Amino acid sequence: MSTLLEVSGVSVTFDGFRAINNLSFNIGPAELRAIIGPNGAGKTTFMDIVTGKTKPDEGRVLWGEKNVSLLKMSEAQIAQAGIGRKFQRPTVFEDQSVEDNLLMALARPRGPLSVLFWRASQKALSRVRELAEEIGLADQLSRKSGELSHGQKQWLEIGMLLAQEPKLLLVDEPAAGMTPEEREHTTSLLVEAAKTRAVVVVEHDMEFVRRLNCKVTVLHEGSVLAEGKLDHVTANQKVIDVYLGR
């Protein structure tokens, strides 16, 4: 299987603390992957490195068929290359309507001049409507997103990610603070999305990971402790010691 993202030998230190230690990670073009690990295992730092927010001290991060290095690119360039990120806390533009949020995320030219003269076409509006239906917010299009419930904001953010049409989706704790029904909806959104693209989900909740039914990577102290099926890694003695046993 070809690789979409290849992270190899990456290390990063903050004030003497090794947040990521010789980490290597690969994911293919249409794959769902869950990353689990205790607090401070480096899950969020890993995402920061891939999205360009943090520059690693050493190691390589290669992207796509052409194996472009992401380390020299800015956050905006990486996002344009096809990596979308969902934050732990829902971050949507609260002052703006659901429709404006989705329109902003739509995969269109991002330069200031082309955006200045851009006006929503019929096609863009119908694509927004389609996305809104997918995330269950079709009747909320004109509402300010700041008024939405916590779960709805999470979906809106997932909808914005889908609108970006990324090749890789990085999702940080999507089910945090959701009701059981909302979780189910989120699971199906992610599983559906992973049919056409790579999706990496960072999650604490074992039950949620079990429902995703995918390959799992366990992080501990900044490197990979184990990788494989959920039942396989949960049977691993090292994993039990550092994580599950607590």
Added chain:
Amino acid sequence: MQRRPLVARHPSILIFLALLALFTLGVTLLSEAYGTGYLSTSFVKTLGKTLCLCLVAVAMDLVWGYAGILSLGHFAFFGLGGYMIGMWLMYERTRDIVAGSMAEAAIPPTEQEIVDAIGTQIFGVVGASEFPAIWAFADSLLLQLVLVVAVPGLLALVFGWLAFRSRVTGVYLSILTQAMTLALALYLFQNDSGLRGNNGLSGLQNIPGLTDVPQSHVSMWFLWASAAALALGYVLSAWIVSGKFGSVLRGIRDNEARVRFLGYPVEQYKLMIFTVTAMIAGIAGALYYPQAGIINPAEIAPIASIYLAVWVAIGGRGRLYGAVIGAAFVSLVSSWFTGGQAPDVNLGFYTISWVDWWLILLGLSFVAVTIFAPRGIGGLVDLIADARRPDRHGADLGPDQGALREKEADR
């Protein structure tokens, strides 16, 4: 779904333009030149200058209220615009005078003699007579008009490129912009800066070629021009913030990092809005100073740019008409208080003289507006429009320092 035109989506634009037209018509009908003469020429000039201040406030609202960049240096761009037009006004006016007096000489003066005489006239006060290189285009109205937008634009472009590229934000950026305007003012205070040091440029109210036209007429023409510039600037600004560009700007204000992860090159957007608003400020300054008659480096002192932020805050940031209301209200009230028209308050043991106490009153109202009415005077419009605040349990609309507070936003 048919997309409606700009004014239909934002009826406030039409209301604003109608009120502005009504105001201009009213002033015209009450002016000395074209009407009953109820308004004195100097008051017409005050009103015309106020319109220019409204225009620079609109620019400030774009950059602060929409993009969240608290620039405390936009009055430097305003002043630069004034200097650029002032150079032409002063040069041409002096040439008229010099040529007039030399024409009586027995031998007609050469072109070089006239230029030298103009130089002596203009730079005599700073002990020089040579034209500095920056006056190279002073004899061409067209080129100086180009410089009115080009010089502030270029300064903003260079400054913004350096600042935004290094991701300087929040208070640090505000301090940098203050430093920029202070440095510019200090430079211009020097006699060898080439712009007459602390004397500044004067006699700007005398328009070359219009010496026979009384000031009462000239003041009306400038008021019309200022009103037209404000109308155009307002519509342009409303158009800029109406579409996706406006969405991105507001996104940058509330949550810059998120906009970046959507793939937008945030720095380019900031640079563009910073530069465009600097150009608008330059145009406003170029219309202001011929009405004021004089420009000197004190005009671009750091405090002037802080006033600009105070006007926008009192008017209500993040809404263009709020900036206009704030600038007009505060600057008119200010000239009433500081002009000695406000009656002193005699407390028996102490007399409050408003000329001294006005700044304290302004400061207190600024604090009061920030704490008790964050939506400013423009927020009164929401009472009529019945716009409600979102219930965000006290949280801001985004994590950034420039983000709107819950109380500033509407549903």
